[in-house]
Amino acid sequence: MCLSAGILLSTSAFAQSGAPNTQVKYNDQQVLHDIADAISASNIEQDISTLVSFGTRHTLSETESETRGIGAARRWIKAEFDKISADCGGCLEVFYQSEVISGERRIPDPVEVVSVIAIQKGTSDPNRYVLMSGDIDSRVSDVMNFTDDSPGANDNASGVAGTLEAARVLSKYKFNGSIVYAALAGEEQGLFGGRILADYAKANNWQLKAVLNNDMIGNIEGVNGVIDNTSARIFAEGTRHIETDDEARRRRFTGGEVDSPSRNLARYIDMMADRYIDNLDTMVVYRLDRFGRGGHHRPFNDLGYPGVRIMETNENYNRQHQDLRTEGGIVYGDTIDGVDFDYAAKLTALNAVSLASMAWAPKPPTKVEISGAVQPSTTLKWSELDPEENPQLKGYKIYWRYTDAPQWQFSRYVGKVSEFTLENIVIDNYFFGVASVSNDGFESPVVYPGAAGAFGE
Known part of the structure; x- marks a missing residue:
């Protein structure tokens, strides 16, 4: 009698799940495999090396020199986007985006914060956007030190290099929706580049469906001693910051705390990693960012846009926000020898296939x-x-x-x-x-x- 009851319960549960005919199935897209394979670790290495060569990219640093400082770096980035656009017959709209910031704790005096934006317009739904970003600026231990060398190889030349390489590969295709490639400025001084672009998106009524912020995608050796080139993290906030009281009351009874658009965007990217990126497992972290910290996706989240942070799993704090030095037998500083270019290419490929898939998909x-x-x-x-x-x-x-x-x-x-x-x-x-x-x-x-x-x- 007990055995029969158990059989009936198992059959009922089996029917409730809808298994096996309703198990999730996806169509394999060969073109996404092709896109992933086309991402070049060599190009990423070259771009990181160039960005590091500017000495410092601090937001308050030199802007007139052609070889040093944030001005030289952003002009080079724009020239790279212009070159990519020329190769695809002018398929990118490339422009500087800026705003003068002052009176802030980390920008007390007026400074023009300048980002570089490239937009690949969609063919049938050009006002629907997906976006990939990296941060131009770098820093050392003192966030206000804009003169000393600050290579910023991993944080965050890696993210900018990945964004450039994604543009090189994806610009060879046409998509229904639009793709934005953004090299954002002012991150270390207060997420200003992201805030300026998010405000621009809202003012221009962009239907912005996904923000993929790449901040440190090249380190595989953690300060915890772990060496890992097979995993990455996707940070995604839960309940929207802009939720109203009425929406919160409804959510209490119907759910949705773990199904914000940012969380479902993260699930989407996680699925793309499983299907198209060899030897990469992504960890979806149910948090806006690392504990108590922030990144350039946050200004977009602040306005209600779906946005996530994609990054390495094991950070090395000896290489983040550090003066270049050797102390107690430990080498400090964010130098290029701490970047694994194959790993950065792997995370760039994850961005590229996710952007392409969403831009080819319907709204x-x-x-x-x-x-x-x-x-x-x-x-x-x-x-x-x-x-x-x-x-x-x-x-x-x-x-x-x-x-x-x-x-x-x-x-x-x-x-x-x-x-x-x-x-x-x-x-x-x-x-x-x-x-x-x-x-x-x-x-x-x-x-x-x-x-x-x-x-x-």
Whole structure:
């Protein structure tokens, strides 16, 4: 009798999960393998070496010299983006973006903070953007010391070099959505470059669906003694900073704390690592950034945009924000010999395939809603995407997972509809979401129902 009851329970659980026919399946995209393979560690090494050669890239440093300081560095970065654009027939819009900052703790006197931006416009949905960034500036122990050498090889010439290399590779393709490559300034002095670009995106009504901030992607030897070139971290905040009181009250009863758009963006990138990047496992960290610290994705998160930080797993604090010196037998300083270029290329490839996949996919679904309380089934609804902006749209795919599962476990393609009921899948037992799917099988990130998970309209 007990055995029979056990069999009945197991069968019921099996049916509830939807297994095996609803286990998550993805279409393998050969072009994404090609993009990953095209990323060059040699190019990244050369670019980091050039950035280091400017001596210091401190935000307050020299701007007139052609060989030293932040001015020379940003002019070189712009020239590289211009060269990439020339090679693709002018496919990039390259420009400086600046604002004079003053009266700040780390910028007391007026300083022009200048970032370099390159935009590859989409063919059918040019106002939908995904963005990759790295930080131009560097620093030593004293954050106000703008004269001493500050190589900033890993922090963060690696992120800028990765952004340049992603642009070189992706500019050879055309995408439905737009891709932004950003070399942001003023990070060490207060995240100013990110704030300026985020404000620009909002003022120009960008539909910014993803910000991939790359800050230190080249170190494999941690201060803890661990040497690891097979893992990386993706930091992603939970509940949106801009959530209203009404939205918080609803979330209390419906969930969404771990399904913000930033978290589902991180899950998307984690999935791309598993499928397209050899020998790389990504750790999704449920936190805005490292404990008590910050990065250039934060200004975008502050305005409600989905954004994550991609970086190495094991940091070496002897090489971060340090004067160049040897002390107590320990060598301090962020020099180029501390960068593993193959590893930086691996993380750059992860960015490139994620950007490409999202830019080729249709826009993430909007106005996703869910119902099913005190019912045996769950119904999801969403708005139909604009066919002119999304001519590649094939249909939609519903995802679900157990509430304590980190990644989506089950899915069902439901076609080009705007409502679907999952029969005998009880709403109480799972988290749900919807992705859009292209004719070629590219998918958007999964969108959790309600304001908690919305990627914006």
